[in-house]
Every structure is written in C-alpha cells, then in structure tokens.
Amino acid sequence: MIEMLSVDFMQRALIAALLVGTVAPMVGIFLVQRRLSLIGDGMGHVALAGVAVGLVTGAAPVLTALVAAVLAAVVIELLRAKGRTNGDVALAVIFYGGIAAGVVIISKSPDGTPANLMKYLFGSILTTQRGDLYVFAGLALVIAVTTWALRPRLFAVANDEEYARAVGLPVLPLNIVLAVLTATTVVVAMRVVGLLLISALMIVPNAASQLIARSFSGGLRWAIALGLVSSVGGVALSYPLNTPSGGTIVLLAVALFVVTAVVTGIAARAGSRRHAVAETHAHEHGVECGHQAVTHGDHVDYLHDGHLHAAHEGHYDEHGVHHDHEAPDTASSPDGSEPASAASRSTTGPTP
Incomplete structure (x- = not known):
C-alpha cells in the first residue's frame, strides 16, 4: 500500500x-x-464521437467529448418533451449514431486506427495527467454542487413529473439540467472506468443502496459510500492484481451489490421469523371477547388457552405461554369478561 501511494500516477x-x-x-x-x-x-456513445473529433483535430478530447455529450443530452430531452419520439427511440439513435461516428471519424486521424479509442472505451486511469485531474476536479465540483442544490426539485420531477408540473416546478429545465449533469459525469469518468462502463458506476451503487436505505437521503448517502468503495477500492486492487482499473472497479461494485442483496435477504427472512403467527381463532380478541388481558411491553396480549396472543397486521402473533410474561394488571371479573383497566387499553398496539 505504501509503495502504491508513493507512485505519482497511482496518486493521480x-x-x-x-x-x-x-x-x-x-x-x-x-x-x-x-x-x-x-x-x-447513450451519453458515453456520443462522448466517444466527441473524443474522436478531439483526436483528429488536435483539440483536447475531454472538452470535445463534453460538448458532444451535453448537446446530445439536450436534444434527447427536447425530443422527449415534444413527444415526437419516445425516450427509448431517441436514446437508441444516440447509442448507434454516436459510436458509429466515433469509429468513422477516428479513421481519419493520422494514425488511422480505432485502437486509440480503447483507453476511452474501457478506461485508462493510470494515464491520467495532472492537467486532466484539474479538469475532472472542476467538473466534479460543478456536478456535486448543482446536484446537491437542486436535489429536492430533481427528486420531485424524477418521482412524479405530472405532480411536479402541477405544483409549478419547471419540469423541462430540470430534466435538461439532469441530462447535462449525466453527460458531464460521463466525461469525468471516461478515463477512470471507460465510456462503456460508466453507467455501471452510476447505477449499481444506487441499486445496492435501495436494499439498505429507508429514505431518499439515506439512499443517496449509501450510494456515495458504495461508489467510493468501488472506485477507490477497484483502483487499489488493480495495482497488485495487474488488471484494468475500469473493469476492476465495476466488478467490485457488482460484488458489493451481490453481498448487499444476500445479507439484506437473510436479514429480512430472519426478521420474519421473530414472531410466530398464532392459530386461527373463530373470533377477534377485544373488550367483550371474554379472555384475560395481559400487559406486555407497550401493548396488550390476550390469554387464550394458556397462550398469549396480540393483534398484528390482520392476524394474531404468538407471544408465548402465560408464565413467560408479566402477570395481568387485574384478574378477570367473575363472569369472565375483561376488567375495566385492561379494557381501556388499545388492542391493536404495535408488537415489539
């Protein structure tokens, strides 16, 4: 690890x-x-055409890729908003047109071979120069600040466009902003994971975070954490393993998703076994049911044939035999009806 951190290109x-x-x-x-x-x-395919233009003209490939991707992002959103073609068709046209244009344009370069595109297609993070790093840092800062500032509005539009439009949000401008942010992110990441793999780093950490988080803000925090582990960890692993950094990053992200899915699945099944469903009754427990009420934590159980039952989401949970729990507040009345002190409690309180 110390050796890796002492190398300039690994630091970058x-x-x-x-x-x-x-x-x-x-x-x-x-x-x-x-x-x-x-x-x-889709944005990656268009950015590939921009890279090819930069290589042929001698311009900075990062900047030409950014221009091409941003223009394509705006066109896609305008086409989708006008309804002249659906988003899938527009995206497909961008997919194929972009990569075809990239291959054709690069053939006109002095080297005359598409091989120059490989480091952009699959990433070549170890060739990142200090100047590239400055550009990436500036673009990343713009993405982070814009996304954080607009996150409530972007979430509202992404969740329900019709509702967002009804409450007066500028839906089309916000969609264009998101498309431009996506295009810029693709360009920032093309030297790290490659244009053909960047979508994985945008999506897989979020897919894993949805299995863990219970809110949008929590999901965002988990996604960023998993993205950092995948990207930094993938680069760190690629050094001793001598593997391509882009592929290693994506494989690590996929592995984290699989582990998260397995662990959360096991936890969910274990949680479902924490309470046993009682046998079916012919009646519902309540004030007039004739069964003794027993206080159990923050709710009331009913003593039924020596077992304690509690209402829970349309059924009754088995809470053990009577002697395993605290004694009832009062004894049942002589006629078998529930005492007043227990009758005043809710019969549908939450179970522990």
Missing part, C-alpha cells in the same frame, strides 16, 4: 477515482428514479 489515479466515485452515484440516483438506467451508456 486514486484522486480521479475519488472524484468519480462521489459524483457518479449522486447523478445516478435520479436516473434510477426515472428508470433511465442506461442513459449513461
């Missing part, structure tokens, strides 16, 4: 991974909400 690689691992999930969470998980791939 880890900083670039830190930037991408932070901003990619921040934008991706809104794409997951809108069910546009593959739009990152």
Whole structure:
C-alpha cells in the first residue's frame, strides 16, 4: 500500500477515482428514479464521437467529448418533451449514431486506427495527467454542487413529473439540467472506468443502496459510500492484481451489490421469523371477547388457552405461554369478561 501511494500516477489515479466515485452515484440516483438506467451508456456513445473529433483535430478530447455529450443530452430531452419520439427511440439513435461516428471519424486521424479509442472505451486511469485531474476536479465540483442544490426539485420531477408540473416546478429545465449533469459525469469518468462502463458506476451503487436505505437521503448517502468503495477500492486492487482499473472497479461494485442483496435477504427472512403467527381463532380478541388481558411491553396480549396472543397486521402473533410474561394488571371479573383497566387499553398496539 505504501509503495502504491508513493507512485505519482497511482496518486493521480486514486484522486480521479475519488472524484468519480462521489459524483457518479449522486447523478445516478435520479436516473434510477426515472428508470433511465442506461442513459449513461447513450451519453458515453456520443462522448466517444466527441473524443474522436478531439483526436483528429488536435483539440483536447475531454472538452470535445463534453460538448458532444451535453448537446446530445439536450436534444434527447427536447425530443422527449415534444413527444415526437419516445425516450427509448431517441436514446437508441444516440447509442448507434454516436459510436458509429466515433469509429468513422477516428479513421481519419493520422494514425488511422480505432485502437486509440480503447483507453476511452474501457478506461485508462493510470494515464491520467495532472492537467486532466484539474479538469475532472472542476467538473466534479460543478456536478456535486448543482446536484446537491437542486436535489429536492430533481427528486420531485424524477418521482412524479405530472405532480411536479402541477405544483409549478419547471419540469423541462430540470430534466435538461439532469441530462447535462449525466453527460458531464460521463466525461469525468471516461478515463477512470471507460465510456462503456460508466453507467455501471452510476447505477449499481444506487441499486445496492435501495436494499439498505429507508429514505431518499439515506439512499443517496449509501450510494456515495458504495461508489467510493468501488472506485477507490477497484483502483487499489488493480495495482497488485495487474488488471484494468475500469473493469476492476465495476466488478467490485457488482460484488458489493451481490453481498448487499444476500445479507439484506437473510436479514429480512430472519426478521420474519421473530414472531410466530398464532392459530386461527373463530373470533377477534377485544373488550367483550371474554379472555384475560395481559400487559406486555407497550401493548396488550390476550390469554387464550394458556397462550398469549396480540393483534398484528390482520392476524394474531404468538407471544408465548402465560408464565413467560408479566402477570395481568387485574384478574378477570367473575363472569369472565375483561376488567375495566385492561379494557381501556388499545388492542391493536404495535408488537415489539
């Protein structure tokens, strides 16, 4: 580890991974909400054409890719908003047109081979220069600040466009902003994980976070944490393993998703076994049921044939035999009806 941190190109690689691992999930969470998980791939294809233009003309590939991706993002949103074609068709056109244009344009470069595109297609983080790092850091800062400032509005539009429009939110401008943020994120990440793999880093950490979190803000925090672990951890692993950093990052993200899915699945099944459902009754327990009421924590159980039963979501949970719990507040009345002190309690309180 110390040897890795002492190498200049690994220092730059880890900083670039830190930037991408932070901003990619921040934008991706809104794409997951809108069910546009593959739009990152579409933007990547268009960015490839921009890279090819930069290589042929001698301009900075990062800037030409950014211009191409942003223009495509705006066009897609305008086409979708006008209703002249649906989002899937527009995205498909961008997919194929972008990658085809990239291959054709790069053939006109002095080298005359598409091989120059490989480091952009699959990432080449170890070739990141200090100047690239400055550009990536500036773009990442813009993405993070914009996303954080607009997150309530972006969430509202992603969750329900019609409602957002009804309450007066500028839906089309917000959708265009999200599309531009997506395009910019793709360009920032193209040297880290590659244009063909960036969508995974935007989507997979968010897919894993949805299995853990119980709110949007919690999901965003978990997604960023998982994105950082995937990106920085993938770069760190690629050094001793001598593997491509982009593929290693994505495989680590997928592995984290699988582990999260397995652990949360086991936890859910274990939680479902924490309470046993009592046998079916012909009646409902309550004030007039004739069974003794027993205080149990923050709710009331009813003593039925030596067992304690509590109402829970349309059925009765088995809470053990009577001697395992605290004694009832009062004895039943001589006629078998529930005493007043217990009758005054709720019969549908939460179970522990």
